Amino acid sequence: MNKVKILELFGGIGAIRKAFINLKIPYEVVDYIEIDKACVKSYNALFGESYKQKSVVGYKAPNEKIDLIMHGSPCQDFSRIGKKQGGVKNSGTRSSLLFETIRIIKEMKEKPKWIIWENVKGVLDRNMRDSFFIYLKELESLGYESKYEILNAMDFGIPQKRERIFVVSCLGTNSFSFNKLERKETRTLSEFLEKDVSELYTMTQPYMLKFLNKGIDNSFKGRLKVIKDFSYTISTKQMRVPNSGIIDIGNGQYRYLTERECLRLMGFDDSDIDKLEGVHPRRKNCTSSKLYKQAGNSIVVDVLMVIIKEIHRMEVGNASK
Numbered sequence: 001m002n003k004v005k006i007l008e009l010f011g012g013i014g015a016i017r018k019a020f021i022n023l024k025i026p027y028e029v030v031d032y033i034e035i036d037k038a039c040v041k042s043y044n045a046l047f048g049e050s051y052k053q054k055s056v057v058g059y060k061a062p063n064e065k066i067d068l069i070m071h072g073s074p075c076q077d078f079s080r081i082g083k084k085q086g087g088v089k090n091s092g093t094r095s096s097l098l099f100e101t102i103r104i105i106k107e108m109k110e111k112p113k114w115i116i117w118e119n120v121k122g123v124l125d126r127n128m129r130d131s132f133f134i135y136l137k138e139l140e141s142l143g144y145e146s147k148y149e150i151l152n153a154m155d156f157g158i159p160q161k162r163e164r165i166f167v168v169s170c171l172g173t174n175s176f177s178f179n180k181l182e183r184k185e186t187r188t189l190s191e192f193l194e195k196d197v198s199e200l201y202t203m204t205q206p207y208m209l210k211f212l213n214k215g216i217d218n219s220f221k222g223r224l225k226v227i228k229d230f231s232y233t234i235s236t237k238q239m240r241v242p243n244s245g246i247i248d249i250g251n252g253q254y255r256y257l258t259e260r261e262c263l264r265l266m267g268f269d270d271s272d273i274d275k276l277e278g279v280h281p282r283r284k285n286c287t288s289s290k291l292y293k294q295a296g297n298s299i300v301v302d303v304l305m306v307i308i309k310e311i312h313r314m315e316v317g318n319a320s321k
Helices: 015-023 037-047 095-107 129-141 259-264 270-279 289-297 301-319
Strands: 004-009 027-033 068-071 114-120 144-152 163-171 247-250 253-255
Touching: 004 015, 004 095, 015 027, 015 037, 015 301, 037 270, 037 289, 068 095, 095 114, 095 129, 114 301, 129 144, 163 301, 259 270, 259 289, 270 289
Parallel strands: 004 027, 004 068, 068 114
Antiparallel strands: 114 163, 144 163, 247 253
């Protein structure tokens, strides 16, 4: 079987590559583009690469044929907890960088058959969706048919309430169906939690504890919740505003999720996390803001796996006809 040739734009720590590895589908990363130096360091550690940081802005399309573009462009300006500046084309916002993908495709000698885009569901909010539909329209003008849906990681085995929009675009007729994705029963949260956790993660701020389960408030917008059966959405600032929730450890004490737990809930295994901790060692008595940020900005590997698996099934079926 020929290798699937991938272009990773806004590549983060390589969730799409991890999905291919887990599925044992032959692949080749033609190029990986990421501007965050710490993410590039993590990606190189995970996959034995030596990429340098670079921006999609001004990036020249590779000459080599690409089968799949994966791009999870910055979400901050679309996010409901972010700046909500939107992704208007040429606006200069980070989220508007998704249109760089359109430019890159236009520069390609041969267009890739598949494009996957992931982002926060806030792109469908009334004041944001114009940019989203312009993106789809531009893809359509290039010959792509797109399908999109909001998927929750909990429906694919991961005990994290993380809803994200996924757009699967195909050059020509698009027979991809989100209804065919293999759903899984949510695993128990305890499988993802560490047994012995340092006191470093115990919540000690009395002013935060008083907001527990009090609903909407000015400081935390109702996001300080106790985790029971599942975590809430893992964000980039777990130790400051723990959007994912906190854990009751008894005696009136609570703790944050650790970096390892957050990465596990994004679909990375302990051998991956060991490598990440190796290149981003913690300072004494400090947590790793870099690893929290990378977990919060990543894509749940298990969700990508079911999407890739369905595309692969379709491609294998077409090849056998």
